[in-house]
Amino acid sequence: MTTQSSNSYSVDPQTAHQFYINGRWSSPVIPASLDVVNPATEQVVAQVARGSAEDVDRAVAAARAAFTGWSATSPELRARVLGKIHELILERKELFAQALTLEMGASISSARAMQVPLAAEHVRVARDLLSSYRFRTIEGGTAIEREPIGVCGLITPWNWPLYQITAKVAPAIAAGCTVVLKPSELSPLSALLFAQLVHDAGLPPGVFNLVNGSGAEVGAAMAAHPDIDMISITGSNRAGALVAQAAATTVKRVTQELGGKSPNVLLPDADFAKAVPLGVMAAFRNVGQSCSAPTRMIVPKSRLAEVESLAAATANAIIVGDPQAEDTQLGPIANEAQFNRIQTMIEAGLDEGAKLVCGGPGRVTGFEKGFYTRPTVFSNVDSAMRIAQEEIFGPVLCIIAYETVDEAVAIANDTIYGLGAHVQAQDLDLARAVASRIRAGQVHLNYPAWNPMAPFGGYKRSGNGREYGVQGFEEYLETKAIVGFGE
Known part of the structure; x- marks a missing residue:
């Protein structure tokens, strides 16, 4: 061949x-x-x-x-x-x-x-x-x-x-x-x-x-x-x-x-210094081009500023560039149509009033050619926004705040999709209880190792x-x- x-x-x-x-x-x-x-x-x-x-x-x-x-x-x-x-x-x-x-x-x-x-x-x-x-x-x-x-x-x-x-x-x-x-x-x-x-x-x-x-x-x-x-x-x-x-x-x-619009629920007792950076990287794996990417980070309102700071620091440190370079973490978006879709959705987030924490529209600085997209984090996202409901399929993370665990579960389920989900908590019993309430085909607790024997598939329109x-x-x-x- x-x-x-x-x-x-x-x-x-x-x-x-x-x-x-x-x-x-x-x-x-x-x-x-x-x-x-x-x-x-x-x-x-x-x-x-x-x-x-x-x-x-x-x-x-x-x-x-x-x-x-x-x-x-x-x-x-x-x-x-x-x-x-x-x-x-x-x-x-x-x-x-x-x-x-x-x-x-x-x-x-x-x-x-x-x-x-x-x-x-x-x-x-x-x-x-x-x-x-x-x-x-x-x-x-x-x-x-x-x-x-x-x-x-x-x-x-x-x-x-x-x-x-x-x-x-x-x-x-x-x-x-x-x-x-x-x-x-x-x-x-x-x-x-x-x-x-x-x-x-x-x-x-x-x-x-x-x-x-x-x-x-x-x-x-x-x-x-x-x-x-x-x-x-x-x-x-x-x-x-x-x-x-x-x-x-x-x-x-x-x-x-x-498709998917997977939630990542950080419960109040989670180790935020660990859970937030890992959540950003999980969302941006494969340049965000994964159906099960946890692109909605659902966090306690009282920890919102801390989460924004941790997420921005992680996203801004990601090396985007030539996919052949050994130190590159994220290469380009896979095709022009998807690149244009991501740019449209980033603009939609700005138009709807979401807070741009880092990234934004346009190509990565220094790349006039190639479908290179800036790792982008939005906060103050409401579940009614397009960026919270539609699959973007790129390195775009939405941070959504909650007051109670019941509200966090409701936000997690407020989607037409149900492919994957994540829950972070030091109290494993609490994490398990929340996982059982999320309508998704696969739920990950505390970023476990990938398991090829775990069945994968979706609820609802996933x-x-x-x-x-x-x-x-x-x-x-x-x-x-x-x-x-x-x-």
Whole structure:
């Protein structure tokens, strides 16, 4: 797929203009291409093939033909293949890190420390589950069997490109499904690398297929396709709704991981000197381009001035710059449309009367090119403001004050979303009690370590279904009851 050494990455223009279908690289039915822009320079660095409904038909046909054989393989065989995929991701981690930096502006340090190793963890978890998961249980003479759902259409976003691919592909093929992947057209390079990797790992032809293209063309064709049994999408609410509507006519399973406006509730006994800086960095991780980023910091009104000072000091110390520089913490926003969206929302915060603590509109000083955004903190934010209700998807933090714990919980739940949440308190019983009252699919207490086994997904308009761990694996399985099976 690339001209490469073990530590370098460059796009192979021939392979980039092809899709991976039925175990080989092949050209699109209708020749067309999409530009890939480096957000650090705003220059086109590659072109990839642009797919059509006809290409989706070819990929689905390959996946359907491969399903019978792959679904009948043993868990042990599937685990061995996943083990090889995991091994190759780690072997090629620098190659992936460089590709991620080029295609979506991830700082090289975060690509190496988070984007690639956490992606590898999803593969490891899927592999390890196969050694313990019981696909058949007997309950009172009835056999409960869990069987692969079939051909899965997987639609992944631009903000965590490799991570979201492995979070879907690994459990799907572990379950015995076959897949058609549509990565984001804005960050497709790591997906091309992954396709070559699964080929090199020995995955049989047709089990994994890749078609690049737009959501309006390839994504819509996948969602409506009668031979796709399930769609899993991570993306915006608008995209998730369109996919669900298109999928409804064929009554396929649809799982969605969509937007978020996650709260971070600092209870009165929290260690503010620790909790506030960590909260700022959690909100700004991946330049704020994470659906579960805790971008609403909910704090006691009596501590507001202290929180503002701590937040400003943390945000102002963040190094924003060239993603290839070793000391850069935040690179550019991943694409121009998202950069413009963030600028619009910062202006909305100012117009609505929020207090600008630090940052603000405009590019980072010294960068005339590249989608570099100033880490921004607002205070005196009211829950009715746009910046408190709408997903900004950038390094913008809203500080909202409360008088009572009940009010803090009400503010936390005052959103159409329910993906993630954080609670900080020295009294763990109090933190647990507050967590149980927050309507979100995953709640973090006192900034715990990331857990790849913890199910992840949303309440309300943040989606449905779960990813990661056992629950994410089971999304790719059907349940069959065989009554009268016997003990």
